[in-house]
Amino acid sequence: MKVISCSFTFEHNLSETMSCLQRCSKQEELKQIHARMLKTGLTQDSYAMKKFLSFCISSNSSDFLPYAHIVFDGFDRPDTFLWNLMIKGYSCSDEPKRSLLLYHRMLCCSAPHNMYTFPFVLKACSNLSAFQETTQIHAQITKCGYGDDVYTVNSLINSYAVTGNFKLAHLLFDRIPKPDIVSWNSVIKGYTKAGKMDSALTLFRKMEEKNAISWTTMISGYVQAGMNKEALQLFHEMQNSDVEPDNVSLANALSACAQLGALEQGKWIHSYLNKTRIRMDSVLGCVLIDMYAKCGEMEEAFGVFKNIKKKSVQAWTALISGYAYHGRGREAISKFMEMQKMGIKPNVITFTAILTACSYTGLVEEGKLIFYSIERDYNLKPTIEHYGCIVDLLGRAGFLDEAKCFIQEMPLKPNAVIWGALLKACRIHKNIELGEEIGEILIAMDPYHGGRYVHKANIHAMAKKWDKAAETRRLMKEQGVAKVPGCSTISLEGTTHEFLAGDRSHPEIEKIQSKWRIVRSKLEENGYVPELEDTLLDQVDDEEREAIVHQHSEKLAITFGLIKTKPGTSLRIMKNLRVCKDCHRVTKLISKIYKRDIVMRDRTRFHHFRDGKCSCGDYW
Structure with a gap:
């Protein structure tokens, strides 16, 4: 007993x-x-x-992981399982280097290996992109007799591919008599991580059998490479192949929708989530909020946010970022305060979002108070992004001297983005002298960025210093730097149509030009005169400048939308650059004349046009 x-x-x-x-x-x-x-x-x-x-x-x-390490160190002779456990823990953490240090200790202690040891160590090598360590561990694998173990070889393939050594990865892959699906996925994942999507796709097409991981690896690779159209095309292909998408593939597809402004496709994925009752984890919740916000649907974004039971700091940050994009600074601050009342501490990304919201709405004093609270009240170090937000905040509001002093007193070295924000403000507020000074700094700092030359040339053109404007453009040409062309897209019935400034390649360009002449006539009847200020690139006459401004990509996209949709239908336009003054004024007038709601997302923010007015209040 x-x-x-x-x-x-x-x-x-x-x-x-x-x-x-x-x-x-x-x-x-x-x-x-x-x-x-x-x-x-x-x-x-x-x-x-x-x-x-x-x-x-x-x-x-x-x-918990550091505490586990303390407990682990208390063992006199930990067995292989415990060594593997700790190595695995750190390989998946933010400190993968500790996995390698533990493996070194394991060798020094002459602890025996097993088939699980090397995949965990190689995962750490992959996360660190550590080629030299991978080759050393490869030697250990051969020495210990695990060179034919498929799990170990697959991990080796992935590690070599991630570190950019594709010849070695492919050599190992080719030596496998019958590579399994993990082998294929490993080498494809390596190519996608390195951005070599053509090579990844070639291998992917050769696979006889594909699982959800195969499809997800390709889709996420396309999203990371900024190839969002291709990502969505492959996502649709995945559905047609009868492979059920997992949470990761759905999150990546939603991210692609967000970048493209593909609202209808994003809504379909949302309804698919509800229909299949896939668990709404924190990642899916955040990307759904982000998708709706970046597609211009803040009410839908807030609806998703409300339905998240356990709201993480990432979910709050996604919502605040959405309000920032839409120029709804007061609401962003309200959510920022509410978040803290709920016991959620903001992180550095949250502060970037809330400072951006202040900048886009002209909330200067509020933005400054929040910035100085980062270190004082939250014990966080302001990052270069936070300093950039304040420069943008001050510059947009016209406090150029204060912005310049702020940059000079920064404890961090100002980068090209910070000086660029001030140069943009100089152009908006026509401060020629300061603009010319900053233009010189920027071109010396960032000589291969076309926008730097264009802004500097335009500053000279504002002062009618045509020789200097021409010299800047000549220098730009000598450096082999090209100006990024304006590009606008409009999604209609699931198809995205793309327009470049001055481009005549669209199959319906003649119809678009004919419709634009009608639109322009109605604009002129309502008092429209072209704004040519943003087109002062060199000594061209007013007629030439006017011809240029009428070929801007967003005008072509809006006109196409007027042709292809019924009266009263809202139009959604995506623009890769900042919308110019003329296009902004034209879009306001079109919204009034044609009684259309037009939602336009430019490089930094949203503009909601309705009845001749814009949500930005002409502050952008």
């Missing part, structure tokens, strides 16, 4: 401990559970300790 009683006590303590671990969410609670294990003798039991450490490793809490 005594033995049975002891056994019951041990089993009871173990069961209670496992139950407590499942409910554990804070380090203080973890310490209490560990103390209980010490008191009841469970720390002497190998099974119990492995369960404890496994929980720490798999937990989402960043505090």
Whole structure:
């Protein structure tokens, strides 16, 4: 009876401990559970300790892994399972280098390896893009006799491919007699991570059997490479192949929709999520908010946010960013305050979002107060992005001297983005002298960015210094730098139509030009005179400048939308550059004359045009 009683006590303590671990969410609670294990003798039991450490490793809490390391260091002779457990934990963490340090200790301790050791170490190498370490571990794999283990070889392929050594990755792949689906996915993933999408697609097409990971790897690769159209095309192909999309592929497809402004496709994915009852994790929730916000539907974005049960800092940040894009600074600040009342601490990305909201709405004093609170109240160091937001905030509002002093007093070295924000403000507020000074700084700092030359040339042109404007453009040509062409897209019935400034390649360009002449006539009847200020590129006469401004890409896209949609239909336009003054004024007038709501997203923000007015209040 005594033995049975002891056994019951041990089993009871173990069961209670496992139950407590499942409910554990804070380090203080973890310490209490560990103390209980010490008191009841469970720390002497190998099974119990492995369960404890496994929980720490798999937990989402960043505090648990370091604590597991402390516990691990208390073992005299940890077995292979425990070494592998710790190496795995760090390989998936923000500190993959610690995996390699642990592996080095494992070698020094002459601890035996098994088939799981090397894949974990190689995952750390992949995350670090550590080629030299990969080759050394490759030698260890051969020495230990695991050169034919398919899991180890697949990890090697992935690590070599990620570090850019595609010849070695392909050599290993070709040596596998019958590569499994993981082998194919490993080499494809390497190519996608390096942005070599053509090579990845060639291999992908050769695969006889594809699983969800194969499709997801390609889709996410396209999104990371900025090839969002291709990502959505492949996503549709995936659906037609009867492979169920997983959370990662859905999140990437939504991200592609956000970048393209493909609202209808994004809505379809949202309804698919509801229909299939896929669990709305934090990542999916954030990308859905972001998709609706970037497609101009803030009410839908807020609806998704409200339905998220456990709102993370990322979800709050996505919502605040959405309000920033739309120039709804007051609402962004309201959510920023509400978030903190709910006990959610903002992170550095949240501060970038809220400062951007202040900048786009001209909330100068509010923005400055928030900026100076970052370090004082939240114990965070302001980043270069935060400093850039303040320069933009001051510059847009016309406080150019204050913005310049702010840059000069920054503890961080100002980059081209910060000087660029001030140069843009100089152009808006016609400060020629300061603009010319900053233009010189920018071209010296960033000589291969076409926008720097264009802005500087336009500053000279404003002052009618035609020789200097021509010299800047000549220097731009000598450097082989091209101006980024204006490009606008409009999505109609699931198809995205693209227009370039002055381009005549669209199959219906004659219809578009004919319709534009009618639109222009109506504009002139309503008092329209072209704004040529943004077209002062060199000594061309007014007629030439007017011809240029009438060929801007957003005008072509809007005109096409008027042709292809019924009266009263809203139009959604995406523009890769900042909308110019003339196009902004024209779009306001079109919204009034044709009684259309027009939503335009330019490089930085949204403009909602209705009845001759814009949501930005002409402040952009």
